[in-house]
Amino acid sequence: GDSVTQMEGPVTLSEEAFLTINCTYTATGYPSLFWYVQYPGEGLQLLLKATKADDKGSNKGFEATYRKETTSFHLEKGSVQVSDSAVYFCASTRSNDYKLSFGAGTTVTVRA
Amino acid sequence: GAGVSQSPSNKVTEKGKDVELRCDPISGHTALYWYRQSLGQGLEFLIYFQGNSAPDKSGLPSDRFSAERTGGSVSTLTIQRTQQEDSAVYLCASSLGWGLEGGYTFGSGTRLTVV
Numbered sequence: 239g240d241s242v243t244q245m246e247g248p249v250t251l252s253e254e255a256f257l258t259i260n261c262t263y264t265a266t267g268y269p270s271l272f273w274y275v276q277y278p279g280e281g282l283q284l285l286l287k288a289t290k291a292d293d294k295g296s297n298k299g300f301e302a303t304y305r306k307e308t309t310s311f312h313l314e315k316g317s318v319q320v321s322d323s324a325v326y327f328c329a330s331t332r333s334n335d336y337k338l339s340f341g342a343g344t345t346v347t348v349r350a
Numbered sequence: 351g352a353g354v355s356q357s358p359s360n361k362v363t364e365k366g367k368d369v370e371l372r373c374d375p376i377s378g379h380t381a382l383y384w385y386r387q388s389l390g391q392g393l394e395f396l397i398y399f400q401g402n403s404a405p406d407k408s409g410l411p412s413d414r415f416s417a418e419r420t421g422g423s424v425s426t427l428t429i430q431r432t433q434q435e436d437s438a439v440y441l442c443a444s445s446l447g448w449g450l451e452g453g454y455t456f457g458s459g460t461r462l463t464v465v
Contacts, residue, residue: 284453
């Protein structure tokens, strides 16, 4: 079945460091891909998405590119802030489907 | 409302008791979803509602779990005879339709602890 594998954490960084969280997917067809973020004490929020190959999703300085050839959707940010400390989840769904398959989540802590 | 509201935010219950978890989706969102977030299992799909109907209950882990939705709005997830392995954060989400172009909007969850 469809699944998502993401880099295990926790990840600890200093402010202004570069962040990468790896995510790969297995799916039949061409899934839509998402990154969700969960800040402490809050619900999951959609961070960015891409619905077809070579699409780049971006939001709040984060970017991820849908790479069909490597079945990947790695999340990157060039200069993190303390406020980026959160748990990040990669997710996929088949087109026209409602069910999201989530990765295990990666906890990111940014220190001042 | 402005967001997806879940109650209670925390619930501690004794093993064997029944619990009810409530979700109030965004007004006008026809699709509603329940997920469970637990250590070692990540986020698991439980059930999907379109209006008041549940066309997909495939993720409910046992017959102790049930859910209903009334008036195309509020949903209740009921767990009967709770077990310690039911301890988890139960997340509700809603979306405008059943497609995922816009993604879901999640609530903050109910943290259930069975002692």
